[in-house]
Amino acid sequence: MREIGLVGGTFDPIHIGHLLLGDRAAEALSLDEVWYLPAGDPYFKTERGVSPAKTRLEMVRLALEGRADRRVCDLEVRREGRSYTCETLEELCRLYPDSAFTFLVGGDCLCEFSRWREPERILACAHLAAVSREGKDLARLQKEAKKLSRRFGGEVTVLPLPAIELSSTMLRERAKKGLSLRYLTPEKVEAYIAENGLYR
Numbered sequence: 377m378r379e380i381g382l383v384g385g386t387f388d389p390i391h392i393g394h395l396l397l398g399d400r401a402a403e404a405l406s407l408d409e410v411w412y413l414p415a416g417d418p419y420f421k422t423e424r425g426v427s428p429a430k431t432r433l434e435m436v437r438l439a440l441e442g443r444a445d446r447r448v449c450d451l452e453v454r455r456e457g458r459s460y461t462c463e464t465l466e467e468l469c470r471l472y473p474d475s476a477f478t479f480l481v482g483g484d485c486l487c488e489f490s491r492w493r494e495p496e497r498i499l500a501c502a503h504l505a506a507v508s509r510e511g512k513d514l515a516r517l518q519k520e521a522k523k524l525s526r527r528f529g530g531e532v533t534v535l536p537l538p539a540i541e542l543s544s545t546m547l548r549e550r551a552k553k554g555l556s557l558r559y560l561t562p563e564k565v566e567a568y569i570a571e572n573g574l575y576r
Contacts, residue, residue: 377474377475377476378408378409378472378474378475378476379405379406379407379408379409379475379476379478380407380408380409380410380411380472380475380476380477380478381398381401381402381405381407381409381410381411381477381478381480381505382410382411382413382449382465382468382477382478382479382480382502383397383398383401383410383411383412383413383480384412384413384415384452384461384464384479384481385412385413385414385415386414386415386426386432386544387412387414387415387432387435387436387544388426388427388432388544388548389427389432389435389544389547389548389561389565389569389574390412390432390435390436390439390544390561390565391542391543391544391547391560391561392540392542392559392560392561392562393540393542393543394412394439395439395562396540397480397507397537397540398410398412398446398480400507400535400537400538401478401480401505401507401535401537402445404535404537405478405505405535407478408445409445409446409447410445410446410447411446411447411448411449412436412440412446412447412448412449413449413451413452413464414429414432414433414436414448414450414452414453415429415432415452415453415459416429416452416453416454416455416458416459417429417457417458417459427574429453430453431572431574432453433448433450433453434568435565435568435569436448438562438564438565438568439561439562439564439565441564449468451464451467451468452464460492460493460494461479461492461493461498462492462493462494462495462497462498462501465477465479465497465498465501465502466497466501468501469501476503477501477502477503478502478503478504478505479498479502479503479504479505480505480506480507481504481505481506481507482506482507483506483507483508483513483517483534485506486504486506486517486520486521486524486532486534487517487520489504489524490524490527490528495524495527495528496528496529496530498528498530499524499525499528499529499530499531499532500529500530502530503530503531503532503533504521504524504530504531504532504533505532505533505534505535506521506532506533506534506535507534507535507537508534508535508536508537514534514536517534518534521533521534542560546560547560547561547575548575551569551574551575551576552575552576554576557569
């Protein structure tokens with residue numbers, strides 16, 4: 377079985393923190409590959425305008441260029457209407473029966489996981505690994521992981537990784553002000569944002 381890590385998100389835009397998450401998780405969990413899953417119609421981000429799915433998909437593709445062990449998966453972008461993680465994972469399991477999936481989330485997502493659409497379906501398809509960005513939260517997140525595993529079945533673990541103080545919101549604000557995104561996102565993504573006047 378191939379061990380595949382999945383990083384889902386809006387990626388508006390993708391930044392170095394997303395890429396470091398994939399790299400560190402691959403090392404910690406001995407993953408063969410890491411796939412990035414841009415959300416098509418993110419139902420949880422209706423309070424602000426989100427860049428078109430094809431724009432966000434292209435930025436992820438540019439960010440992953442040259443990495444044979446990294447891949448962009450456009451499953452949710454191609455699907456019409458709203459996408460739910462449980463449906464995406466079930467489809468991936470059907471398409472790639474020779475692979476075992478680990479769905480990577482931030483520690484904040486772990487605390488909201490019980491409110492996701494049908495968590496038991498998610499955990500029937502993939503191991504859930506939450507990233508602890510702050511050491512002080514590690515014990516709380518490990519307790520939450522055990523609770524979720526008991527409630528919904530499946531495997532839920534916590535990965536303590538170095539904190540990365542970076543967000544897509546920060547990059548959008550900097551781009552809006554015409555400030556540099558150098559070292560915050562890959563150069564090709566920075567150029568794409570500038571050339572297309574994104575977030576202005």
